[in-house]
Amino acid sequence: MKRACVVLFFGTLCALAAAQNVKVKVRAALYDRDLNLKPIPHLEVKLVPAAAGAPTLTVQTTIDGIAEIELPAGKYRVVTDKPVELFDKAYRWEFNTEFAKPENTLELSNDNAKVIPLAGARDARVDELAFQYKRVKDSIVTIWTEHGSYDAAVIDPAGLVLTVWRPLEKSTWLAVQLDDLRRFPAAVVASDKEHDIAVVRINPSGSGEIPAAQLSTDPGALIEGERVFTVENPDWQKNKKLITGVLSKADASELVTDVKVFYGGVLFNSSGNVVGVGHMSDKKAAILPIAVASPMLAEAKQKLPTEKPPSADLLPTLPTDKFPSDSLRAPGRDRWEKDVYSFNLGDFYIEFLTPVALYEAASENYAHELKEYGKHSKGRGTPPAEPENKFEPVLVIAAVPKTKTPFWENMAANSGNRGGPVIRRYKTEFDKMRVLCGSKEATPIWPGHVVAGSGYGRGVVVVDESSMGRYVFTHDAVSPQCGKVTIQIYSGKDPDHPLEKILDDSTVARLWQDFEPYRKVLAQGAAKTPQ
Secondary structure, eight states: OGGGOOOOOOOOOOOOSOOOEEEEEEEEEEEOTTOOEEEOTTOEEEEEESSTTOOOEEEEOOTTSEEEEEEESEEEEEEOOSOEEETTEEEEOEEEEEEOSSEEEEEESGGGSEEEEOTTOOOOOSOHHHHHHHHHGGGEEEEEETTEEEEEEEEETTTEEEEOSHHHHTOSOEEEEOSSSOEEEOEEEEEEGGGTEEEEEOOOTTSOOOOOOOBOOSGGGOOTTOEEEEEEOTTTTSSOEEEEEEEEEEOSSOEEESSOOOTTOEEEOTTSOEEEEEEEETTEEEEEEGGGGHHHHHHHHHHTTTSOOOOOOOOOOOOSSOOOGGGSOOTTOSOOOGGGGEEEETTEEEEEEOHHHHHHHHHHHHHHHHHHHHHTOTTSOSOOOOOOOOOOSOEEEEEEEOEEOOHHHHHHHTTTSOOOOEEEEESOOEEEEEEEETTEEOOOSEEEEEEEOOEEETTEEEOSOEEEEEEEEOTTSSOGGGSOEEEEEEESSOTTSOEEEEOOHHHHHHHHHHTHHHHHHHHHHHHTOOO
């Protein structure tokens, strides 16, 4: 399952700590065929903050196409709901931007608008499927659980999202990510366990329009031999790709095509309508006709007006940039103080993973591999590759369960002087983690809950599996400004009573210092933002 991969690093581009207000001048105008500039009067522009919980701001242009507003500095999503018509096209705007300088200008023009051909207008198309792909690709989104990520498709602008059921069955944390800045809490509203499909709901109110794919539940919408396509969604919304093929079989239970539809992804017909969804059938990947999902879809829509929606607050998202690698210390540095980044807490090892810590560990490992290669280089092929040193600007806190050596089990396994490996088993399993900055809980980018697997070491074998936590936080989740930073770990043995550790000031200072190069990059980027 390509989309069932467990992901370690994802996060959000956090706004600068300062919350000072800045001025923004909106200038809306379109140029016609003769390049004459025409102001857009009475255009309503929504400014949706990236910061979770911040209210949406709205301005309206004057007769000259101008509007001014004062707002908190930071990142925003610019949205206009009503299109503006000029000749044979309609224009609307929806994009992300940042206001960082004391005075900013927001230009709305042909260059950054979404253009919609009006009825009767000719729209040149290189290929029908390529045209439909551009129309529907933004409806393909990502479902996040604490165990991993999966494909999904928005099927209703009110916030209904179609995906697969099995990854959601044992999940306690659920989110839907639309783009780099918009990730929402989600809840399951309907499911069909037999066919491994589900509908989840988000609350996009106040966060701009969300594109929804159209469904074709009529079996007549499927024609064997018709060209079909899917939208590959790698890297969680980045670099989406068009994959085309031909439908070779279409019946009431399955669609067969040479297009590989990923788990949770959907299949489109040549008209750009969803006709199938990728799921698991008898432990094999298959494409389910969307008509089979009709009862579940009807149930989900019936619940829309009566059930309370999830929170509309935005969740943190993955940073779009990397930690500045040129700021990492080169080999030959002073001794790395590993102990600062880890400690024992009950039956767990706790470890802090920052870009600096990951760099130091990779450098040590590389130096060891080079040394071993030098000892036995003859006949061993190429030397080990140097680390790339590309790291996400996020803080990862890992909680790994400790192991124990069962006495009688080892006695039985090694009776008769057989000299077998030492058998070890996990003491407990991870349940959840909380990080408190002062009295406020830090919202994780991803509350990762992954497998702590079995395996062999030098003379030791871990014979069972458990679970471990890998929680990812924004770069400033732990800071000296917290006053007190508390780590709480809940175990499977005692999920109601957490193990607790208050970090000492030197540890908090070290974690904060590790991200200083990234904070400088953010400040420089804000200073260079074009007006």
